[in-house]
Amino acid sequence: MKCPFCGYYDSKVIDSRPTEDKIRRRRECIQCGSRFTTYEAVEAPLLMVEKRSGDFEQFDKSKLIKGIYTAIKKRPVTREQVEGIADYVENYCADHLKTVVRSKEIGEMVLDRLRGIDPISYIRFASVYEDFTDTASFVAIISDMENKDHTEEET
Numbered sequence: 001m002k003c004p005f006c007g008y009y010d011s012k013v014i015d016s017r018p019t020e021d022k023i024r025r026r027r028e029c030i031q032c033g034s035r036f037t038t039y040e041a042v043e044a045p046l047l048m049v050e051k052r053s054g055d056f057e058q059f060d061k062s063k064l065i066k067g068i069y070t071a072i073k074k075r076p077v078t079r080e081q082v083e084g085i086a087d088y089v090e091n092y093c094a095d096h097l098k099t100v101v102r103s104k105e106i107g108e109m110v111l112d113r114l115r116g117i118d119p120i121s122y123i124r125f126a127s128v129y130e131d132f133t134d135t136a137s138f139v140a141i142i143s144d145m146e147n148k149d150h151t152e153e154e155t
């Protein structure tokens with residue numbers, strides 16, 4: 001970062017703190033010792049989704065929301081809840097500085113959340129979700145849920 005006082009090409013960072021969408025940095029010129037503040041934009045890293053086929057595609061939140069909507073059709077799941085799930089996935093990836101996430105992981109995160117919201121939507125999402133197509137795990141999910149129904153009637 002060029003010094004605005006003497007034009008020297010280098011400066012050191014003496015303090016760094018995030019503001020809303022930028023990072024505020026206090027810098028000190030290595031040559032003249034002047035101090036100045038910079039606000040540097042943080043670019044959200046591109047998040048890629050690795051599909052089961054091994055192909056990659058850019059993470060598309062609206063596509064994820066659409067997928068969840070298919071599962072919750074005519075179920076008492078609100079728009080806020082669906083968006084909350086998509087937000088969770090997005091934030092999780094951002095918090096973990098992920099640049100690649102497997103579609104399987106996304107599916108599991110969604111299932112994890114749907115399970116607590118609506119069992120029918122959960123089953124639907126699980127049934128369209130490739131990794132649960134093998135019968136054994138599907139049966140395990142259902143019996144797991146039946147047990148859950150007996151123990152936790154109320155939410």
Ligand SMILES: [Zn+2]
Nearest residue numbers: 003006029032
């Ligand atoms: Zn300087």
